[in-house]
Amino acid sequence: MKTSKKLFLKITKPLALLLLVNLGCERDISDEAVQATFSTNRIIFSDTFSAGLEYYPYLDSKFEAFSVDTEVKYQGTASMRFDVPNEGDRNGAYAGAIFRDDNGGRDLSKYDALTFWAKASKAATINDIGFGQDFGQNKFQVSKRGLRLTTNWVKYTIPIPDASKLKQEKGMFWYAEGPENGDGYSFWIDELQFEKLGTIAQPRPSILNGDNISVNTFIGVNINVADLNQTFNLGTGEDISISSAPGYFIFSSSNPSVASVSETGVVEVLSAGNSVITATLDGVEAKGSLTINSIGSFVFAPTPVRDSNNVVSIFSDHYPNTPVDFFNGYWQPYQTTQSADFSIQGDNFLNYTNFNFVGIQFANPTLNLTDKSNLHFNMYIPNAVPSNFDFLVTIVDFGPDKVNGGGDDTRQQLFVRKSPSIVADSWITIEFSLNGLTPRNNVGLIIFENINFSSLRNLYLDNIYFYKN
């Protein structure tokens, strides 16, 4: 109720204006007429802030990064100046802010792009620059990622993905930029405005970066349809891609009883079966799709029953876990394993995809397993166990130097061979004795890997812990 009151107050001004204009008219003003009265002012900053515009820096950014510069300008009497801090600046690690219309928002539906002139004190690349961020829902946020500036004034164009959505937009402009190779610099923006260029065409929206992605999943899992972009061809002939908020897209599910998808692109898996998630933007089908292969109800790993006093846990929702440096070291260049970890009803699972090998490191501190000389973990192999399944677990003791390598490491290899107990779509419990590892008072690493050309690519892990019998 409070919010709607506020909104009403905000719209009374334009309402009054409309009354004045239509003084001679006897007809009452309809509700639609009120909506159409948001300012269509296209100027954000020319030589000064336009009416209603307010500056809001990000909380952890350098607040003084923005100023109005009357020395350097593209035209007129002033420009917007942004001073990106050096690395280590005590006043803030980066420059970033939103510029918001606090007069209730503007109607930008007649424009097709945000344009501005910009230059920098050195050639630089702005991380994020765009519009539609309002510290509210950011429903129609747009960012040109990696905008490259030169030391000369150049005009830049950031197209509006679908202007018909922007009937009352507050987020006029936003940016976020950190130091370049540790060094700060300055850039200037002038003649910042929305325009109707008429030369922005050939829209090619995409979701998931245009890829067709397929996931095996379960009832209750939520998946975000991410990497949403709109690509246009500009009048100059160059293509420009802009990261675009879900609000511009209409998502749909080919089988809503299997998976639903919300307005914000969040998929919820509802039952067993298959469904394809696609999207459109302003009537144009987006490239890319998400195929949901729902296996049905998720089976949770067996609940551990050992006394927590006898356990040192690496990954479990049932025991306190020791500090872990990483669950995937992304070791270059040979590792292909990606992580797609997920949680269901608050229970967390490690999911390794495109698996060949992966390491979990816990060296801060290393573990003294002298009296907890057994390893336990649960493994789940979706779909099918490959016929050439052969799985190796290596436990590494980092030695007195407590770091990986250094010549004092010892390790024990534990082989999980193909056997009738290795089955798909079910939790397998695997336990090993570490008696072969001596000493084991500085254990810091577990490596899981395919051996002998095993083609296992996808697995879930849970309840990885060491224990005393």
Next chain:
Amino acid sequence: MNIKNKFSIKFLTKYFILSGLIFSISCSNDESQTITTMNEIVWADEFTIDGTPDSSKWNFDIGTGQNGWGNNELQYYTDRLQNIEVKNGMLHIKAVKEAYLGSSYTSAKITTKGVFEQKYGRYEAKIKLPWGQGLWPAFWLLGDDSNGSVIWPQIGEIDIMEYRGQQPTIVHGSIHGPGYSAGEAITKSYSLPNDRFDTDFHIFGIEWGPNYINYYVDDVLYNQITPSSLPAGAEWVFNDNNFYIILNLAVGGSFVGSPNTQTVFPQEMIVDYVRVYN
């Protein structure tokens, strides 16, 4: 359709008066400008019958010509429906990326050679152009070669519209003749204000009479070429020969450069009509 005709005649008249005025102020040789409006239709294709283009009006050029039609073009021209087809009242010339008889692209080119050729007239087409690096559509006239006894550029060439897919807001109108051909052609470019040529149909035309060729796009006359436009001593080859009409969509070649990874295929040049008035 008639309304459109009337409209174009009207706007031309209007524009000619205006441009004449400007010239009379700024230029002493305005007397040499000859401006006529031609409104009697002598030949047209409105593309009303679905399928292959009307064989009583058009011939196909097939293949790759010599050195990619003299321009290092990359496409193989075919007469297949997947490259050229009349449907829903429009001619579609489609450039496709495919391996075909040694070429990496296919497209189409049609001409009125030997079917309709004449000297002078108003030549007009309404076209929606393709887009992207390396696309080169054209609507142009070529002089008759008297069974090969006269060769280019002596035969004359009038390019009513040429366009580079990577410059979606600009078209070019040119003439080629002896001493002013290829890179030295007499050319003027026209830039569409606040719009582009690949999102809607636009009218491309010339009015050609003794010692002049006027170029227009939609309702804008943007150039007049006369013998005085030529290099000193060069011969005006547009008062004697009969010319025929050509429509084609080239891929790559010296005028545009090759397509790149951003170029989206297939691409279409869509023609609503071609009309010739005397």
